[in-house]
Amino acid sequence: MAEPTAAAAALADVTPEPGVSKPDPILVVDEVRRSFGGLTAVNVDHLEIQRGAITSLIGPNGAGKTTFFNLMTGFDRPDRGTWSFNGQPLANVPAHKVARLGMVRTFQLTKALTRLSVMENMLLGATQQRGERFLSALLPTIWSAQETEIRARADELLARFNMDYMRDELGGELSGGQRKLLEMARALMVEPEMVMLDEPMAGVNPALTQSLLTHVKDLPSFGMTVLFVEHDMDVVMDISDWVIVMAQGKIISEGPPAAVAADPQVIDAYIGEDHGDESRFTPTTLATTAAASTETVGRSPVLDDHEGPATGDVSAPSDDPDGESHA
Amino acid sequence: MDVFLAILASSVNTAIGPSAIVYALAASGLNVHYGYTGLLNFGQVGFMLMGAAGLAISVSIFEVPFFVGLLCGVLAAVLLALVLGAPTLRLRADYLAISTIAAAEILRFTSRSNTLAEFTGGPFGIPSQVGGAGFTQTWNAMNPIPPGRYSFGWLQFTHTRLWVVIVGWILVALVCLLIWSLMRSPWGRVVRSIREDEDAARALGKNVFAYKMQALILGGVLGGTAGMVLVLFQGSFFADGFRPELTFYAYTALIMGGAATIFGPVLGSLTFWFLLAVTERTLTLTGILPSGAGGATRLALVGLLLVILMVFRPQGILGNKREMVLDG
Ligand SMILES: Nc1ncnc2c1ncn2[C@@H]1O[C@H](COP(=O)(O)OP(=O)(O)OP(=O)(O)O)[C@@H](O)[C@H]1O
Ligand SMILES: [Mg+2]
Numbered sequence: 001m002a003e004p005t006a007a008a009a010a011l012a013d014v015t016p017e018p019g020v021s022k023p024d025p026i027l028v029v030d031e032v033r034r035s036f037g038g039l040t041a042v043n044v045d046h047l048e049i050q051r052g053a054i055t056s057l058i059g060p061n062g063a064g065k066t067t068f069f070n071l072m073t074g075f076d077r078p079d080r081g082t083w084s085f086n087g088q089p090l091a092n093v094p095a096h097k098v099a100r101l102g103m104v105r106t107f108q109l110t111k112a113l114t115r116l117s118v119m120e121n122m123l124l125g126a127t128q129q130r131g132e133r134f135l136s137a138l139l140p141t142i143w144s145a146q147e148t149e150i151r152a153r154a155d156e157l158l159a160r161f162n163m164d165y166m167r168d169e170l171g172g173e174l175s176g177g178q179r180k181l182l183e184m185a186r187a188l189m190v191e192p193e194m195v196m197l198d199e200p201m202a203g204v205n206p207a208l209t210q211s212l213l214t215h216v217k218d219l220p221s222f223g224m225t226v227l228f229v230e231h232d233m234d235v236v237m238d239i240s241d242w243v244i245v246m247a248q249g250k251i252i253s254e255g256p257p258a259a260v261a262a263d264p265q266v267i268d269a270y271i272g273e274d275h276g277d278e279s280r281f282t283p284t285t286l287a288t289t290a291a292a293s294t295e296t297v298g299r300s301p302v303l304d305d306h307e308g309p310a311t312g313d314v315s316a317p318s319d320d321p322d323g324e325s326h327a
Numbered sequence: 328m329d330v331f332l333a334i335l336a337s338s339v340n341t342a343i344g345p346s347a348i349v350y351a352l353a354a355s356g357l358n359v360h361y362g363y364t365g366l367l368n369f370g371q372v373g374f375m376l377m378g379a380a381g382l383a384i385s386v387s388i389f390e391v392p393f394f395v396g397l398l399c400g401v402l403a404a405v406l407l408a409l410v411l412g413a414p415t416l417r418l419r420a421d422y423l424a425i426s427t428i429a430a431a432e433i434l435r436f437t438s439r440s441n442t443l444a445e446f447t448g449g450p451f452g453i454p455s456q457v458g459g460a461g462f463t464q465t466w467n468a469m470n471p472i473p474p475g476r477y478s479f480g481w482l483q484f485t486h487t488r489l490w491v492v493i494v495g496w497i498l499v500a501l502v503c504l505l506i507w508s509l510m511r512s513p514w515g516r517v518v519r520s521i522r523e524d525e526d527a528a529r530a531l532g533k534n535v536f537a538y539k540m541q542a543l544i545l546g547g548v549l550g551g552t553a554g555m556v557l558v559l560f561q562g563s564f565f566a567d568g569f570r571p572e573l574t575f576y577a578y579t580a581l582i583m584g585g586a587a588t589i590f591g592p593v594l595g596s597l598t599f600w601f602l603l604a605v606t607e608r609t610l611t612l613t614g615i616l617p618s619g620a621g622g623a624t625r626l627a628l629v630g631l632l633l634v635i636l637m638v639f640r641p642q643g644i645l646g647n648k649r650e651m652v653l654d655g
Contacts, residue, residue, distance in 0.1 A: 023587065038384055075526065099532035111527035113520050114651045115587075122512070124520050125531050132533075134541050138508050170649065171523075265381035 001163070007053035007220060008241040016255020016263075019046035026051040026194055027072070028223050032081030034064075034071055041067040042078070043249040043296070049194075054216065054226045054254040057237045059246035059271055066108050066230045069196050073105045086193070089135075100127060102193035105117075106200060108229070110178040114172030118163065120170050122154035122184055125189025154189060161185045161215060177204040181212065188219075195219065197228035201235055213239055237261065245269065261291070330612055336481035338604035341565035345488070345560040347600040348495035349375075349553045353577040354584070354592035355502050356549030359579075363510060364542040365522030370411075371430030371550045371577055377403040378568040379550025380438060383564035384446050386465070387458030393465035398553065404551025407434075408544040416539045423543075431571060439566035452565025463562045471524035491560040498556070499593055502549060510544075518542055519587075560629045583636060585643030587650070594644055602629045 010023055018260040025048035034042040042064040046145050049055055057065050070076035072083060074095035082091050085103050093101075094121070129150070130136050139315030161181050165169055174182060180200055200216070201209045207232055209232075217239050219226050230236050236243060236257060243260040245253040247269035260266055341347075347412055353371050360366040368374075381403030386396035428600040437443060439450045448456030454463075470490040477484045485490065509515050517538055520528045525535045558564040576599065577592075584595025606625040610616040618626060636644075642651035 051632075073530070075529070094534075095526075095529040096532050096534050099530055104532075105530055107526070107530070113523040113527060115523055116516070116519060120516055121521075124516055124528070124533075125534050132517050134509075134514055137512035137514035138505075140508075140512070143513060186531065199570045274600045 003180060005053075005220065007050060011050055011053060011242055013258065014255075016253075018251045018254055020048070020254065022048040022050040024051045025049060027043040027083065027085050027227075030081060032068075032071060032083060033077045034067055034076065034078045040249045042071060044068065044081075044251055047244070047251055047254075049225065049227055050242060051225050052223070053241040053272040054228070054239055055242045055244060056264060057227060057229045057244045057246060058233075058236055063246040065246055066198055067249075069105055069198055069229070071092060072098075073103060073196065075105075079233040092176050099190060099192070102190075103196065104187045104190045104194070105194035106183045106187050106198055108198040108202070110176070110179040110183050112171035112182055114170065116171050117167065118158070118169050118171060118182060119151070119167040120176070121186050122158060122167075122189055123150055123173040125186045126150040126153070127190055150189075151167040157185045157188055162211065166195055177208045180204055181208070184212070184215065192224065194225040195226065197226065199229050199231065201230060201232060209235065214246070217256070233261075334605060334608040334612055337608055338601050339482060341604035342347065342597050342601035343492065343496075345491045345495060345556065345597045347483075348499060349494070349557045349560075350580050350596035350599065351593045352502060352553035352556060353550050353573070354581040355499075355506060355582050356487070356546035356553065357544035357574075358586060358588075358592045359506065359542055359549065359575055362581065362588075363515065363522060364518045364539060364546075365625055366416075366419065366539060366543060367420050368427045368543070368546065368547075369424050369433030369574055370427030370429070370571075371546075372425060372569045372571060372573040373434050373546040374404045374407055374575065375554030375557065376431070376438065376566070377407045378435050378554035379558040379569070380447065380554075380565050381551070382555045383453045383458070383558055386462035387453045388446055390461065393469075396462060400551050400555045404547045404554075405544050408540070408547035412423045412540045412543045416536055416543065418647030428571065428574075431569070431574065435566050435569050437540055438569075441595070447566065448564070450566065452563055452568075454563060455542055457564070462564075463559060464466050466559050475653075483619065488560070489557070495556055495560075495637070500550065502552075503589050510589070551613070570655055579633065581643075583633060583643055585646030588643070588645040588647070591643055591645045598644065602632055 010196050014022060016184070019042060027047075027049040028170070029044050029047040030069055031046075032044045033040065036050065038264060054240055057068070059065055067076065071078050071081075072089070072090070074093055074097070077092075081175060082089060084090060085098070085101060088101060090101075090103075099105075113124070113304075116124070130146055131140075138144045155164060155167070156165055161184070163178070163181055163185065171179070172183065180203070184197065187197075197216070201212055204212060213235060216228065240257050243254065243257050243265050244251055245260055245263075252269055253263045353375060356374065357368060357371050360368045360371075378400040381400035382396045385391045385399035386393055386541065391399065407430065411423065411426050415426050435512070438447045441449050443449075445457060447453070447460065450456075454461075467487060467490075470486060472486040472490055473487050510519075517528060517533050520531075520533070521535055523536055525539075526632065528538075529535050554569070557593055561568065577596075580595035580599045581592045582595070583598055585591030603625055606628040610624055640646075642648050
């Protein structure tokens with residue numbers, strides 16, 4: 001963490017314990033349960049997400065992170081529970097209305113609209129389009145001015161994501177990483193107050209990860225709150241103001257990145273899981289990550305690749321790294 | 328050589344005839360459903376029947392004015408769209424497919440049953456069984472073309488056929504214009520995004536159900552219009568004119584011409600009817616088959632031609648190859 005963000009400062013006095021209250025929550029979740037047959041996928045007693053902060057949601061495979069996203073955004077219904085966004089209760093609110101209220105999500109498996117061009121993908125994101133109503137659609141005079149505005153905004157965003165040269169490609173012609181970029185840019189076209197990104201960096205090469213990270217870090221300065229799911233601990237440690245850990249549907253820990261990395265409960269949760277692909281979450285690597293913090297970012301997304309002391313000073317301050325790939 | 332020219336002339340005559348107009352309209356409706364929105368409607372003929380019945384019953388039985396009758400035909404198609412769409416459009420695509428194919432058959436059997444015969448004329452229809460020829464009378468009375476035979480080069484028309492053909496193709500042109508203006512608009516963009524992935528559209532704040540319903544209604548009304556043109560040129564309405572294969576011929580025309588293109592369905596139906604006519608006339612006029620025996624054989628031959636087209640041009644005549652590749 002280069003310099004503590006405003007959000008991190010606001011969260012400095014919050015006790016790192018599951019379900020703790022935040023000074024200015026944008027999303028408040030209470031008693032939300034979702035089970036599939038005998039399996040309780042999500043079981044959250046209380047959770048608050050701080051406005052304007054970058055919060056990451058981590059946890060082993062199958063912890064319930066995606067299911068939690070689905071529940072919050074109206075793509076799935078909980079067995080019970082309430083949650084509110086900006087004070088507005090969201091239980092039983094359909095997905096498209098959740099998005100219109102300003103909470104927009106992306107998907108773990110990207111949904112680039114295959115036979116629409118990159119530009120059309122972007123334009124679709126804009127809300128309140130007059131030309132999207134059936135009868136007005138027939139009269140371009142009603143919507144063409146607005147269309148021009150939206151197009152300009154889309155061009156700006158595409159440039160920010162270094163994708164402007166691809167605006168005429170079809171969505172289906174993009175690579176996996178480019179689709180992740182497009183999906184994120186498209187979500188921003190909605191001008192949401194809160195974005196929920198489900199593994200935006202998965203399958204993206206390290207250089208592109210860096211550029212994605214830069215964009216995510218920028219979002220709070222545009223007044224946005226970010227909640228994202230990520231398995232890469234380097235990334236999590238680098239950009240989060242706050243980290244929430246889920247395991248078997250429950251929130252088992254939350255706090256600033258360093259505090260969470262040092263929480264024995266978290267380490268247990270990862271080791272207790274028998275997933276081969278989570279091998280990087282050993283006590284060593286977690287502690288290392290906390291200590292190494294940003295130095296590791298930009299070098300390697302895989303923690304196992306570098307060495308470090310088994311335990312470290314989790315609060316070690318660090319300067320901004322070389323920033324080689326922060327192009 | 329003479330035989331060849333005769334075959335060609337008579338096939339072109341068929342290809343631009345009322346049948347091609349009916350299929351161009353029905354297939355344009357399917358294009359809105361399947362080509363642009365991704366809705367699987369396997370019962371377009373049900374919408375055609377609703378349009379036709381709405382017109383014939385309201386004018387011939389209830390004696391409403393002709394133009395009110397046209398409106399009744401449109402409303403009947405809208406009603407069917409609402410009834411079919413409301414329960415199924417929130418579910419997976421296959422539910423709509425099953426419901427539409429079943430609904431179309433239910434409508435046909437209901438319409439030909441004796442229970443409703445006083446309105447529909449049962450199997451014999453209107454005006455054979457019940458009602459006056461009201462709906463076609465007004466239509467023919469509106470014909471400004473003096474009675475007689477007309478020929479333009481190869482093309483030959485009676486005044487009634489010429490009337491249907493002129494009005495019909497104008498209608499097709501207007502439908503193309505309508506679909507073009509909708510699909511280039513933001514509305515069209517939303518509808519196409521739903522075809523690609525409706526959850527993505529939902530995540531961006533689009534009311535997917537409402538758009539699917541609008542598309543279902545629009546395509547259904549185009550089907551209803553096709554049904555109205557059909558009974559107007561036939562001069563009668565009867566249930567068995569609306570068999571399930573009509574839907575599949577319309578799909579054939581759509582795929583052949585190119586789905587998700589404006590003129591694809593139109594060109595597809597022209598081609599479909601031209602091929603049907605060419606194969607039949609070739610078989611009969613050259614004496615390979617006795618006249619009248621060409622029916623089944625011509626369908627088999629058209630099927631073969633279609634297979635060949637799909638092998639060499641899977642996106643249809645006008646379709647976009649670039650998009651087709653991504654479809655897999
Ligand atoms: N539709 C479903 N039907 C049945 N079980 C489901 C369904 N969706 C999720 N689950 C189960 O719920 C649990 C949580 O799944 P979820 O996708 O939320 O995990 P996750 O934390 O996102 O994992 P990952 O990190 O692998 O993406 C898993 O055990 C999964 O098998
Ligand atoms: Mg997941």
